Each structure stands twice: as C-alpha cells, then as structure tokens.
Amino acid sequence: MILQFGLILLFLAVGEFIVWLTGIPVPSSIIGMLLLASSLKAGIVKPRHVERLSNFLVHNLGFFFVPAGVGLMNCLGLISAEWLPIVVASVGSTVVIIAVTGWVHRIVRKSFSRHRGAAEAKGDVERQVL
Secondary structure (H helix, E strand, C coil), X not given: CHHHHHHXXXXXXXXXXXXXXXXXXXXXXXHHHHHHHHHHHXXXXXXXXXXXXXXXXXXXXXXXXXXXXXXXXXXXXXXHHCHHHHHHHHHHHHHHHHHHHHHHHHHHHHHHXXXXXXXXXXXXXXXXXX
C-alpha cells in the first residue's frame, strides 16, 4: 500500500512540476490525476498498482470534506449576510450547467449517430461488392 501511495504521490509531484515549469493556471492535482488516468488507459500503470489505495480513499471520501465544512462554519456570518447572492448564483449556475450538458450531449449523440450511419452504409457497400 505504501508503494501505491508513492505512485500516486509521484503523479502529483509530476503535475506540480508541470505547473511550476509552465505556469499554467490549472491545479497540479488535476494535472497529476489526468496523467495517472492517461497512464492507466495506456497500460503504463496497471490498475492493480493503485487499486487498493484508491478503493480505501474512495470509501473514506467523506473525511476529505471535513476541512471544507469547518471552513464553511467559520464563515457563517458572511454567509448569513450574503445568502441571497449565494443562492441565486448556485441556482443559476446549476441551471446553466444542466442546459449546457444537455446541449453538448445532444450534439455528441447526433455526431455519433451520423458516424455510425455512415459506417453502416459503408459496410453495406463493402458487403455488396464482395
């Protein structure tokens, strides 16, 4: 499990190095996670190399929200004074996210159905030739 932890930390460190080197405004943890996911997809890192630790982290995910909850409780005065803009921003952004997600989903489905239809038509032509 310590080796799995070291492997995950290695990807985090590489992400941190990339951010330091390039100065891009993306969190190093996101870059490290993308690199790890890419390495898993490419077969460079096998799932068994990180599976036990990742299962442990996912099962205990709630503990990672404790610091954010405590920080939120420290800001209750500010939240109570500005509750209306917070609620409006939360509801508005949720509506926008749902609308954009639906729109993108519809575009992707149309693209895939056109691509599949063209592939099936090509397969029919090839079958007719043979």
